[in-house]
Amino acid sequence: MIRTRGTGRGYALRGAAAVAVVAMTAVTAGCKEQPASGASAAPSVPVNSGSPTDDAKPGGASTSPSASAPAKASPKPSASRTTPTADPQGKVLMASGAQGKQVRELQARLRQIGHFNRTPTGYYGTVTVAAVQSFQGKRGLSRTGKTDTVTWQKLLGMTREPTAAELNPPTTRPVAKPDKRCLTGRVLCISKNSRTLSWMVDRKVVSSMDVRFGSEYTPTREGTFSVYWKSRHHVSSIYHTAMPYAMFFSGGQAVHYSSDFAARGYNGASHGCVNVRDEGKIATLFAQVRTGDKVVVYK
Incomplete structure (x- = not known):
């Protein structure tokens, strides 16, 4: 241990060293905390928090060379604090992962002008991102895939307000043109290509719904059949799985609700x-279909 004699200069030196250590500690802690506050913001949106150097000198006037310096020596707010970085595309309104009514409207409007080839789902996924990029590229905008205010206003100006049928179509995929065998009588008209079922009565579509079929090892038969048995709470005797609202048309093959398909x-x-x-649609369908009604399965 080194002893320091005297009460003046030695103590002053030790005091100055202590102040320097405290000051360095404070600045170092500030630098460590700065990225943490920045990381809490969304990575794709500029954050108006200033750069680390803006906050590196706490205390304002205490960093001035002279305590008696005029007021003009006080640091002024930096431009980065008062003026956020401008996004040439505007504020982002919708992006990947978003869902809701506005997304559904976006998809319907994009479909009107040929950029979205499916029926609206209300979910902003990869297909919607690609559709927005296609629209942006055609209009000379940055192909971000995000719907910002500039993109949205441009789209509004080129499209009309979607109808209720355009916003909420009966199926996820476009309903196929009915096979000619579906144009007479009461028919369950089932298209493998569009993966849709249309319940038709005298050429008119009463309701439509999404469907799926068997695998290549257990294919769904194609042709013209008729409903020969209805079973509301049916359970498969082969696979021991529930087949609610079953309407059998060919051996053990039936139209029925599937919780696995829903999930x-x-x-x-x-x-x-x-x-x-x-389930709601097939419950209504089950109540309307009669034994003997035609079933047409086609590609």
Whole structure:
């Protein structure tokens, strides 16, 4: 241990060193905390928090060479604090992962001018991102895939307000043109290509719904059939799985509700039946269809 004699200069030196250590500690802590506050903001949106150097000198006037310096020596707010970085595309309104009514309207409007080839779902996924990029590229905008205010206003100016049918179509995919065998009488008209079922009565479509079919190992049969048995609470005797609202048309193959289809979508397949994922729609259909009604399954 080094002893320091005297009460003046030695203590003053030690005091100055202590102040320097405290000051360095404070600046170092400030630098460590700055990225954390920046990281809490969305990465794609500029944050108006100033650069680390803007906050590196706390205390304002205490950093001035002279305590008696005039007021003009006080630091002025930097431009980065008062003026956010401008986004040439405008404020982002919708982006990947968004969902809701505005997304559905976006998809319907893009479909009107040929940039979205599916029916609106209300979910901003990869297909919607690609559609927005296509629209932006055609209009000379940055192909971000995000719907900002500039993109949205441009789209509004080129399209009309979507109708209720355009916003909420009966199926996820466009309904296929009915096979000619579906144009007479009461028919369950089922298209494998569009993966839709249309319940038709005397050429008119009463309702439509999404369906899926069997795999290549258990294919759904094609042709003209008729409903020969209805079973509201049916359970498969082969696979021991529930088949609610079953309407049998060919051996053990039936049109019925599938909770697996509702949960997994087209990632799965049936054992040959025609699966419906909208329970409300098939419940209504089951009540309307009679034994003997025609069933047409076609590509």
